[in-house]
Amino acid sequence: MVTLSIEALRIDLGGRAILHGIDAEMRSGSLVGVIGPNGAGKSTLARAVTGLLRSSSGRVAIDGTNVRAFSPADLGRRIAYLPQGQTVHWPLTAERLVALGRLPHLAPFSAMARADRDAVERAMARADIGGLRDRVVTELSGGERARVLIARALAAEAPVLVVDEPLAALDPGHQLELMDLMRAEAEAGTLVLLILHDLAMAARFCDRLLLLHQGRLIADGDPGAVLIPEYLSDCYNIRAWTGTIEGQAVVLPIERSSPPGAAKLR
Numbered sequence: 564m565v566t567l568s569i570e571a572l573r574i575d576l577g578g579r580a581i582l583h584g585i586d587a588e589m590r591s592g593s594l595v596g597v598i599g600p601n602g603a604g605k606s607t608l609a610r611a612v613t614g615l616l617r618s619s620s621g622r623v624a625i626d627g628t629n630v631r632a633f634s635p636a637d638l639g640r641r642i643a644y645l646p647q648g649q650t651v652h653w654p655l656t657a658e659r660l661v662a663l664g665r666l667p668h669l670a671p672f673s674a675m676a677r678a679d680r681d682a683v684e685r686a687m688a689r690a691d692i693g694g695l696r697d698r699v700v701t702e703l704s705g706g707e708r709a710r711v712l713i714a715r716a717l718a719a720e721a722p723v724l725v726v727d728e729p730l731a732a733l734d735p736g737h738q739l740e741l742m743d744l745m746r747a748e749a750e751a752g753t754l755v756l757l758i759l760h761d762l763a764m765a766a767r768f769c770d771r772l773l774l775l776h777q778g779r780l781i782a783d784g785d786p787g788a789v790l791i792p793e794y795l796s797d798c799y800n801i802r803a804w805t806g807t808i809e810g811q812a813v814v815l816p817i818e819r820s821s822p823p824g825a826a827k828l829r
């Protein structure tokens with residue numbers, strides 16, 4: 564069981580505040596979605612959680628220890644991170660790329676042990692990329708490569724998994740498969756922090772949503788409590804239909820709504 568605490572976190576970049584005093588606590592076994600419009604600070608939060616950014620004040624801690632206090636390998640065993648829109652420049656096979664996910668577990672210059680090879684196999688099976696094993700990743704389609712990168716993150720078998728907008732390159736079937744996989748990871752005990760633009764997927768699969776807007780945490784709670792007309796209008800400038808179809812939550816943007824106080828164009 565791990566506890567990830569974001570405590571009064573403030574991040575400044577380029578001389579301005581990007582995140583303003585974010586507070587949230589999360590535990591193993593949950594699928595937490597981070598949503599918010601472009602530029603809200605979602606990726607910045609992911610980079611702070613994974614120890615890549617120094618906070619101006621406040622901190623992110625795992626079980627009480629500041630993430631910035633861990634060595635890279637120690638932190639890599641605790642948090643697996645798949646950044647947004649990752650590109651792969653080296654012509655590695657998919658299997659070799661997934662194996663890179665085991666690096667935090669290896670002593671310098673040492674070969675993978677049986678346990679590492681087993682973890683790579685498990686990750687490839689969970690991401691359903693066994694058929695791509697020997698393919699060169701630079702020759703894969705965008706969606707195939709995205710699934711290989713998910714497998715690399717899974718191979719770390721870290722208790723915390725942070726994935727930044729993984730759905731963009733995937734077709735609808737693979738989007739549902741990926742969300743099922745993230746759900747299964749959470750049910751198996753991982754704390755999954757998932758940055759998402761797709762509000763319907765967020766509503767349907769996440770246990771909890773953090774809604775960011777202009778670097779502030781506007782709402783934190785059940786999807787039903789966060790995806791309400793007031794927040795959707797204030798943060799995204801949209802009016803949306805929310806409801807259920809065949810028992811599944813659906814959020815369907817209908818039209819742009821005017822920002823508060825703005826004159827209507829029509």
Ligand SMILES: Nc1ncnc2c1ncn2[C@@H]1O[C@H](COP(=O)(O)OP(=O)(O)OP(=O)(O)O)[C@@H](O)[C@H]1O
Pocket residue numbers: 576577581599600601602603604605606607608
């Ligand atoms: N290194 C940087 N220096 C200055 N400003 C930055 C830097 N990185 C990000 N920002 C700014 O911080 C704000 C938040 O960026 P961030 O990437 O966290 O947003 P986001 O919510 O992930 O957006 P998107 O949905 O578009 O990916 C943006 O205004 C961005 O321009």
